[in-house]
Amino acid sequence: MSKSLQAIRGMNDILPEQTPVWRYFEGTVSRLLDNYGYKQIRMPIVEFTELFKRSIGEVTDIVEKEMYTFEDRNGDSLTLRPEGTAACVRAVLEHGITGGGQVQKLWYIGPMFRHERPQKGRYRQFHQIGLEVFNLDGPDIDAELIIMTWRLWGELGIRDAVKLELNSLGTSESRGRYREALVEYLSAHHDKLDEDSQRRLKTNPLRVLDTKNADTQAVLVDAPKMADYLDDESRAHFEGLKARLDAVGIPYVLNPKLVRGLDYYSKTVFEWVTDKLGAQGTVCAGGRYDGLVEQMGGKPTPGVGFAMGIERLVLLLETLEQIPEEISRQVDVYLCAFGEEAELAGLALAERVRDQLPNLRLQVNAGAGSFKSQFKKADKSGALYALILGDDEMAQQVVGFKPLRGQGEQQSIAWDALAAHLATCVVQG
Structure with a gap:
């Protein structure tokens, strides 16, 4: 008797009774982005593997463990996109739409793919809405991205269930100085680190900061702080961002351990987190990546963006019972x-x-x-x-x-x- 056909584990069907909530969420976001002057871009699901190695970083968990990579019939190494920023940067470079300092405010929506252990709120095929802004280098555009999400949470009725965490990673130079100090400190406590953090100490030491291991977290209490190594430019940028959020009345928490899981971030990083969904608490995250376009072969181009997980936000709407009654009809x-x-x-x-x-x-x-x-x-x-x-x-x-x-x-x-x-x-x- 043949085995019945099933979807791949962690890649889920979205059934007709579920799609009204998705359409409500997606429609709310797209209207908001239209109102703020953002334009939609659509990129392929499959890209050359080299794109993600160059942008995300070869020693990140995503590239080392999680990407769906395969060879096509021509022998080219291809990858199902694990995130959207790298693909968006490739698109704007290929079509020259950021040349000459042109400001581009773009957004996209679609599936991403990572080979992770499936659990509630974390899947192997998941869906994101992402924003990317190019050729604006001030804290005002960083603030706009956060203000937009704050307005979105208000429209969805979930503002009281999310919290904004902020940090600055500085420039690559100041981050390098901090990395040296952090490695020196952690090396002196090597035996107290968990196995994964010991490995990261050699490959990507900043990622040790967001470990979930309690023993390693105890070691990090007295570790050097990124804020003490910020250059003047990054410090002024961060103060400018905080001043704008204060002016609008958006509350936030400074989190010196917030580093994000991708190598390309610099200066501003932020996450919107919730305690209503168990372990999968991040619903929207992003930051600034001023060196990424140049790293991928373009001219120096400031960039900043974020991505929000549709599955988690839909789950949060359902958990908080914030779905308008007419949506199900x-x-x-x-x-x-x-x-x-x-x-x-x-x-x-x-x-x-x-x-x-x-x-x-x-x-x-x-x-x-x-x-x-x-x-x-x-x-x-x-x-x-x-x-x-x-x-x-x-x-x-x-x-x-x-x-x-x-x-x-x-x-x-x-x-x-x-x-x-x-x-x-x-x-x-």
Whole structure:
């Protein structure tokens, strides 16, 4: 007996009853980004592996352990994108849209892929919305990204459930000086570090700072602080960012251990975290990467951006019960027609109503059926109202109008008055 076909572990189907929440979230974000002047870009899911090695860093966990990499028929090494920034930088370089100092404010949406141990809120195929801004080097644009997310949390009703953590990693030079001091300190406590941190000490010592191991965290209490090694430029930039957040009234927590998991960050780094989702607490994160474009072969170009995980934010909306009631309803009105003549008239009537009310969600019964069976389908659809078209209604050129979700008697509405009546009832309902 053949094995039944299943999705790959950690790569999930998003079923019809789940997609309304996704569409609500994605629509809310896209409208917000439109209002702030950001333009959408769409990049391929597959890129040359070298792109991620050069941008993310060969000694990061993502490149060493988590990427889906394979050879194609031409012998080229290809990788399913594990994040979006590198692909976006490649796209703007390839098409020259940041040349000459052109400011680009871009956003994208789509699946990313990492071979991790699947758990709630962490999957092997996951979805992100990301923003990237090029050729603006001041703290004002860093602040704008954070202010936008703050507004988004307010619109979604989850502002009280998230917390902003901030840090500055300085320039590559100041970070290098800090790295030397950190390695010297940690080397003197080598035996007290967990095995993973001992390995990172040789390859990517800053990542030791975000270890979850309690013994290593105890060692880090007295470790050198990045803030003490910041150059004047980075310190002024960070103070400028904090001043703007203070001016808008956005609360934040300074986290000197926040380093992010990618090598390309410099100066500002930030994370929005929640304690409502267990271990998977980061819902949005990003920062500045002023050296990345040059590192990938372009001219020196300031850059800053962030990415938010759609799965985690949808889960947070569900956990906090912050999904508008109407989101789960995909049908406003359900038309039941009895007999072939009524079915033909019903189709024509439905199209006239759609012409007049293009945003009305009107479903016409398909597959005929008895009065009882059609009303059962109307109720199951979640519609607010049922329209009834039978022999009596045909003779009088009216349609029966029956509320399905509350009080009210069935009434008869003339065909030419139906759209106006629905506009009033559905908006008020």
